Amino acid sequence: MTTAPTAPAPTAPPTPAVALAGLPEKATAALVWQTCGAAGLIEGLYDDGGGIDPRRLAELLTAVDARGDNGVTLSLLVQAASALPILAAGAPANGPVRDALDSVRSGARTLALAATDSAAPGSDLADLATEVTIGPDEIVLRGGKRWITTACPAGWLLVLARHRPGRHFTSFTWVLVPADAPGVRITPADTDLLTGAATGHIEFTDVRLAPEHLVGRPGRAMPAFARHMGTERLAGALWARALTTRVLADTKERLTRRLVDGRPLWHNSSVRQRFATCLVQVGQLHALCDTLAPRITRHHDLAAAALLKSAVGLTVDPVLSVCAQLQGADGLLHDGAQRIRAEAAVFGIGGGVTELLLDTVADHADTWLTELRA
Numbered sequence: 001m002t003t004a005p006t007a008p009a010p011t012a013p014p015t016p017a018v019a020l021a022g023l024p025e026k027a028t029a030a031l032v033w034q035t036c037g038a039a040g041l042i043e044g045l046y047d048d049g050g051g052i053d054p055r056r057l058a059e060l061l062t063a064v065d066a067r068g069d070n071g072v073t074l075s076l077l078v079q080a081a082s083a084l085p086i087l088a089a090g091a092p093a094n095g096p097v098r099d100a101l102d103s104v105r106s107g108a109r110t111l112a113l114a115a116t117d118s119a120a121p122g123s124d125l126a127d128l129a130t131e132v133t134i135g136p137d138e139i140v141l142r143g144g145k146r147w148i149t150t151a152c153p154a155g156w157l158l159v160l161a162r163h164r165p166g167r168h169f170t171s172f173t174w175v176l177v178p179a180d181a182p183g184v185r186i187t188p189a190d191t192d193l194l195t196g197a198a199t200g201h202i203e204f205t206d207v208r209l210a211p212e213h214l215v216g217r218p219g220r221a222m223p224a225f226a227r228h229m230g231t232e233r234l235a236g237a238l239w240a241r242a243l244t245t246r247v248l249a250d251t252k253e254r255l256t257r258r259l260v261d262g263r264p265l266w267h268n269s270s271v272r273q274r275f276a277t278c279l280v281q282v283g284q285l286h287a288l289c290d291t292l293a294p295r296i297t298r299h300h301d302l303a304a305a306a307l308l309k310s311a312v313g314l315t316v317d318p319v320l321s322v323c324a325q326l327q328g329a330d331g332l333l334h335d336g337a338q339r340i341r342a343e344a345a346v347f348g349i350g351g352g353v354t355e356l357l358l359d360t361v362a363d364h365a366d367t368w369l370t371e372l373r374a
Helices: 016-020 029-038 054-065 069-091 095-106 221-257 269-299 301-325 329-333 337-348 354-363 365-374
Strands: 111-112 129-132 140-149 154-162 170-179 184-188 202-208
Touching: 029 069, 029 154, 054 069, 054 221, 054 269, 054 337, 069 095, 069 111, 069 154, 069 221, 069 337, 095 154, 095 170, 111 140, 140 154, 140 170, 140 329, 154 221, 154 337, 170 202, 170 221, 170 337, 202 221, 221 269, 221 301, 221 337, 269 301, 301 329, 301 337, 301 354, 354 365
Parallel strands: 111 154
Antiparallel strands: 129 140, 140 202, 154 170, 184 202
């Protein structure tokens, strides 16, 4: 009697730190994305329903952040936590949108989320002017987008456009655009910060595509964006705690090596108290991430996401400011704390400025007060 051979157990993907270990120090965002995708780390972020696993997301962002290129981390964050979930939610069983989704998840292509509009101030997306004309045989896209993360190396552009006039939330549609389509022009953004994100500005001049390039039903773009904005804000908080923890660890190591009158600066009481205050602030952010993550990922609680995003805005700059000052002249080095602090300004801008998010928190004041009393 012969025994049938046992099928080999599926191989678990490597940890993010292991998967990224062999990359060169200055690996581009596209190479980091390709490596993570090939290792199954991107696919492994999501459950069968398309929801994201906060623990795995935190592990991936921490490993990418440890490489020290904030632009690369930003690129991965926007793709994994915002662009891909929106694309997946609107992807049919087959066609160009499904093909694009598969290629991005595998790491073969990169995806840029083109929402911020050339004609609209900041995050006032309801005032955008990028337009898509939807016909029976083709769609035509016209307009422009600014400050789009990963625009320059992207294989696909996920574009938010209006298909009819007005600010009503049903006036907007997602369009998937090949970055090399005729009529698409991408220009690198003029900035020395977050260069690894390959940020760019995009112009669409009579870009003609098949109707199959629409993502989801026309008029559902804004609800889809809002549904997944909470996940991006959670991802930003997870990255913020990884970044501030990394900079704090580096600052402490520098303080233990720097001597004043023969004693490490770390033993100065004032220095220790300021550093300890930063530890408390980052610890509070860490706890808030763990507390609110299930509400954001499982229940799409936008009020919780606004609270968490506000906490990030109120934590990151004060902590990095102290680190930059404590590092002294070393903080002015090319990759020192002063540059990191400047790049970290994105936490108070991207995904909604802190002041607007605090206004949202105030809108839910009664709810939060009730929870705090419980």
